[in-house]
Amino acid sequence: MRVRVLGVDPGLTRCGLGVVDGGSGRTVHCVDVGVLRTPADEDLPHRLLAIADGLEQWLDRHRPDTVAIERVFSQHNVRTVMGTAQVSGVVAVAAARRGLPVVFHTPSEVKAAVTGSGSADKKQVTTMVTKLLKLAAAPRPADAADALALAVCHLWRGPMLRRMAEAEARAAQLARAHRARLAAAAQQARTGGAP
Template sequence: MRVLGVDPGLTRLGIAVVDGGLGRAVRAVAVDVIRTPADDELATRLLKVADGVEAWLDRHRPDVVAIERVFSQHNVRTAMGTAQAAGVVALAAARRDLPVMFHTPSEVKAAVTGSGRADKAQVTTMVTRLLRLTEAPKPADAADALALAICHLWRAPVRNRMAEAEARAAELAKAHRARLAEAAKSGGRRPAGGAAATPNSRAAGSRAVGS
């Protein structure tokens, strides 16, 4: 599986492609940062992000796009810009019918370091080690994009098994409800041979026996 990992942002958007092999084997294909000038208009910056991401999608043809889920930050303006950049990436992937998965920062940290509270330096160190890179990826946005791709590769099998188990449980529940409905329906059926006897017909039958 080939994953395009994206650490969204307007000023710097980390972007990386990682291939997953058997087990937990991972290999870095490409990593970079898409930058937009802070003094440009918002629409222009989003267009530059879109153009850059679409070029990566066309060049590397990933199977899935993994994006960091945006959370509220102290700086509302920064959070909004990050969310807008993430939306542009998701739209570009959707136009190519690519699945888009969102991972929280703690999920990513836990996947690559074993701790959901790891700092950026620890994430960078582990990404460098896991991918056997000759030097640490810089800036941190690039390392985060690689970490996102690794996170998805390692979480996808678990997620798929959970989805299969949920689907199987839903099928069993549906079959069980159908059996209950059939049993209830069967229990209300009248005996074969005609309609149920009325009180008058039972009384007439009693007189006939006694006569």
């Protein structure tokens, strides 16, 4: 069964987009990769609108099953992290409007998934993405490679995360049933065994 993931490396100046199909096991195939760009001297609302419009075109063209977004993490530059967070929100809303699941992955999760090391540098990520997807050339700029890495990360981590969520839901269900039995036993003890 094929699963298609749109990976998004959010950014106001450059927003990386990568679409990857996954099959059985760890088979992955690059469908498309690119970058949405907005000029730094343009007003924020217009930049966000341009990204939203470009993203809508990608969603229409590629029809992904899931959208994987890089989770915003603390940076020294507050303006950069704010812009990244705003773009992440735009992407999440666009996906939610279409009923698509949205998953956030940290940079270290992505690096670990594609290189085996959560502290890999951008060059290592780009090299591994190029090899894994059997690309003729490395995706440029790094935002494009990062978007592909996000999609691959989700394809490989998604089944494990789904199994963990199912196990947690089952454990919660068992805990509720156990509490109900305890409450019933306590009630019976208080009433002396009377129904």
